[in-house]
Amino acid sequence: MRSTDGATRPDDPARAVPSRVGPLNLSMPRGLSRGVAEYRIPSDALVRASLSRLFSTRHEVSSQRQLKRLVERDLKSDEVFRVGEPRLRQIAIDSGLVDLEIHCRETGERRSLVKCPVCAERLRRVRNMTVFGGTVTVGYRCARCGYWTGLRKRVPTRYVFTRRA
Numbered sequence: 060m061r062s063t064d065g066a067t068r069p070d071d072p073a074r075a076v077p078s079r080v081g082p083l084n085l086s087m088p089r090g091l092s093r094g095v096a097e098y099r100i101p102s103d104a105l106v107r108a109s110l111s112r113l114f115s116t117r118h119e120v121s122s123q124r125q126l127k128r129l130v131e132r133d134l135k136s137d138e139v140f141r142v143g144e145p146r147l148r149q150i151a152i153d154s155g156l157v158d159l160e161i162h163c164r165e166t167g168e169r170r171s172l173v174k175c176p177v178c179a180e181r182l183r184r185v186r187n188m189t190v191f192g193g194t195v196t197v198g199y200r201c202a203r204c205g206y207w208t209g210l211r212k213r214v215p216t217r218y219v220f221t222r223r224a
């Protein structure tokens with residue numbers, strides 16, 4: 060629908076635009092359908108508090124999926140919370156509450172990396188001297204989370220979270 064130039068009446072279609080925010084919100088991943096399987100996305104602070112509770116009683120959680128289940132169970136009240144695994148990992152790293160052990164599988168893939176696949180920090184090149192006196196990149200490592208890889212890319216497959224002493 061086209062609005063006519065000039066005079067804009069209060070009920071002009073152009074003023075109705077903000078109401079489209081409603082229908083757009085429905086596409087957000089909040090739940091499957093109205094009233095059924097609704098869930099909320101917890102704030103970073105809620106997730107951090109939950110991690111703190113969990114690791115006050117246990118020493119280790121041996122996978123990211125298990126940590127997700129534990130956090131969601133801990134947060135559950137009359138509302139259901141969902142936290143995505145990559146986001147949970149980020150919050151756990153940022154919290155300083157846990158040490159992260161990263162299990163990887165080596166792929167044959169050779170390509171240069173910029174961002175850490177674990178924590179999204181910028182990776183540093185690991186260089187070696189060559190016999191000719193120059194340097195050559197032999198891999199990458201992350202100063203933030205400890206991920207490292209040689210030129211054949213190592214892909215994280217499992218994370219073990221251990222309470223920091």
Ligand SMILES: [Zn+2]
Pocket residue numbers: 175176177178179180201202203204205206
């Ligand atoms: Zn990292």
